[in-house]
Structures are given as C-alpha cells and as structure tokens.
Amino acid sequence: MDLRDRTHWIFDLDGTLTVAVHDFAAFKASQGLPADRDILRGLETVSAQRATEIRTALRQWEADLAHAAVPGPGVIDLLEHLRGRGRQLAVLTRNTRANALRTLRAAGLHAFFDARDVAGRDSAAPKPAPDGLFRQLALWGAHPDEAVMVGDYLFDVVAGRAAGTATVLLDTHGRHGHPDSADLVFSELSELTSRLATQPPGQSIGGPHASQKS
Ligand SMILES: [Mg+2]
Incomplete structure (x- = not known):
C-alpha cells in the first residue's frame, strides 16, 4: 500500500494530533x-x-x-508535508466538535483544517462506528480507497477498516501489541512523515519501525 497516493487524510485528535492527557x-x-x-x-x-x-x-x-492542548511530536511536520502536497485534511474525534475546535486552536493546529472538516461525537455516531468517516468522505466527494484514517487507539483502526479506508495506528508506547490490526503501525509520526517523503514509486512501505499487512 502506497500511502503517498492517498489524497484524503482523517485524523483522530486526542493522543494523535495532541499529546494525550485524558485520564x-x-x-x-x-x-x-x-x-x-x-x-x-x-x-x-x-x-x-x-x-x-x-x-x-x-x-x-x-x-x-x-484549553491546555499542545501538538504531539512530529505533528506539525506531518501536516505541513501533507498540505504541501495538496492533501485534504480532516479531524474525527469522540470528543465534542466544539471541544475539538478549541483543542485545535489551543494547540496551534487550526490553520491546517477547514472547520467544516472537524467532526465530533455530536456530528455522527462516534468511533468505532464508521459513520463519521462516511460523513467526511461524502463531504469531500471522496472514495474510501483515496483516504487514510490515522489514530492512536483501536477504535480509530476499527472505524477506518469498517469504512474501507487505509489505517495507520500511532502506537507510541507499544501498548496495543496487535500491529496486524492496522495497515501500518508507527511508534512516532515522524516515521510516517519520513516514509511519505522518501518512499520511491512502486516500492512498498516497510522497515524496522513500520509493519505492514499484506
Ligand atoms: Mg485518540
């Protein structure tokens, strides 16, 4: 799977774009x-x-x-890379939409996202249901095989799978232990950015820090 061809990127918010703080x-x-x-x-x-x-x-x-949100390590580089390639970006969270917009502003990430493309549990049935992904794809007029769901929790992967998008799991602490559940698993977003920036055409993604299914 060549994620460089994916034009539409949907991100979980807490723990993915921002440092996880929710206990x-x-x-x-x-x-x-x-x-x-x-x-x-x-x-x-x-x-x-x-x-x-x-x-x-x-x-x-x-x-x-x-109000205290800060961007996660490597997040700004990844979003700048995707924006630089003209990719469409969205946020899908189990938080409320209003809190998602607050979080993005506090973390200084709001400029990367059109407010229309920020959705919460009040926008559609929350993850692990795929409804929010279907809703976002419809807003874009995009097909699931053009899209990627990126998140730090199993619900993100389950929702992406159910919607038919590619799935990327950010497994910072190696907690999940089931790399096969996602198409790609990274311990840091900088690894994903590196892959997107350097992967030659026609070659599969992979390497010591990434695992790939099929
Ligand atoms: Mg999360």
Missing part, C-alpha cells in the same frame, strides 16, 4: 461509571438524569483539557 479511567472512577466500558457506553448503564449530569461533567472536563 479516562480516573474520570470514570470519579463519576461511578463502570471501568470495563468506554465512557459513552458506560452512560447507557446509569439513569437518564445521572447520564445528563455526567455528560455535563464530561464536557466541562474535556473543555478544561482542550
């Missing part, structure tokens, strides 16, 4: 949510009134963190 386990514990479910699914286990209270607390917590 989801601590938030769940503070709200009495089950530890073994993600927050949005955990809300299905409490009363409607309690879910509303927790949603309010969640938005506030996410907003507080958004």
